[in-house]
Amino acid sequence: MSTPFDLTGRTAVVTGARRGIGLAMAEALARAGADIVGVSANAEAEGNEVQRRVRAAGRRFTAVRADLADRAAVHRLADELTASGPPDILVNNAGTIARAAAAEHPDEMWDHVIEVNLTSQFVLSREIGRRMVDRGYGKIIFTASLLSFQGGINVPGYAAAKSGLAGLTKALANEWAAYGVNVNAIAPGYIATDNTRALRADPDRSRAILDRIPAGRWGRPDDLGGATVFLAAPASDYVNGIVLPVDGGWLGR
Template identity: 70%
Template sequence: MTSFDLTGRLAVVTGASRGIGRAMARALAEAGADVIGVSATLEQHGSQVAKDVLAAGRSFEAIRADFADPVAVRDLGEELAGRERPVDILVNNAGTIRRAPAAEHRDADWELVLQVNLNAQFALTRAVGAAMVARGHGKIIFTASLLSFQGGINVPGYTAAKHGITGLTKALANEWAPHGINVNAIAPGYIATDNTQALRDDPVRGKAIVDRVPAGRWGSADDLAGATVFLASDAAAYVHGTVLPVDGGWLGR
């Protein structure tokens, strides 16, 4: 369907070097978008995500930016917002996690997770979103989490940040929907990525998680592809401020 066609559009995907970000970038490219991938460790040439995008026949550009550094994030936002070719789609996927019981959770871990997962997301979106508002069109997609709805265990900073992402999604949608900007989020369920490696390695918790998922399996990063393309496309023109779970039925259990 042409409403899902992203040909000619430019997408920025943060946290694009692996896992969910890489799958999102690949899906957007396969739908026709050119991609700018952003990551603290992304190679300038020859990365796996670059190969994915180029194989889909689209252009790829790599940008290194450390989301733990507020100055680097501010500079990235200004650079992207000031480009001659405007950003049509911004996917805020960069993130990190630190695991420790709340009573033992270090200030440094709390501050790092809040900076990468929430503060940086707002700073980048503020800059790129302002340019979208000036043009009167754009798509913004945040990566939320099941822990945007639940408390989790041993991840207080991550949970606080992901609850914040849900609120930020709704707040920006309220302000920017009248200007032609769709702001939404995807809440992945238990996806087999680096962030969930510790859980998958735990024979007790890993089994308990799968047993509770109605779909009966861990998700793959590619399970996020359809939701990403949908929210980035004209098919979602009247979708604003939504957090879309892609969780194998976890929240419905």
């Protein structure tokens, strides 16, 4: 029997699916019934972990290689993903982070982070989203951040991009909700991934962060799975333009 969280027969594109949060999101969607197209700059055609997990869930997996820092490559990716019609679900998860104090933050670092974390996600959402609008159905999910709400330290480009994603989520939802396309975002808290390795390796920063999290632990990538399935499934058909924190209570502190 179908449930509000059943994704059987749906296809989900997950960018940055090769590891970390994207890997966990792809696995969760597959377990809910979706076939997965995993996009990564270093995607292997066969034998990768995301493929193994998706196939273990009984779903199909397709790997697509694309460099989201290359604008032309993003346009080619959009054409490839929509060649036979738009996917049902687009999870804009891929991202990068660059740490340097604002006074020494070079243009090249800023440009790269903004291109990957914000501009490429707009281009991909625009090209796929307008086809979802024409069809009358679709789900778009962005991976935002706690820095969609806060400023962070030594990551001005990342904070600007993630704040931009929160605004983009609302802007697209305002335009597309009436056409059956839900646009929302998830804001992960401090999750144990490559992006937070430097913070976790610093005893003082790690302790300060843990002391602020009511749940008392760093998040795990699979903590994002339930929120991803919810926003991809019929259960969220009347949910539009939200940025959902999954942060162990950080923002409520």
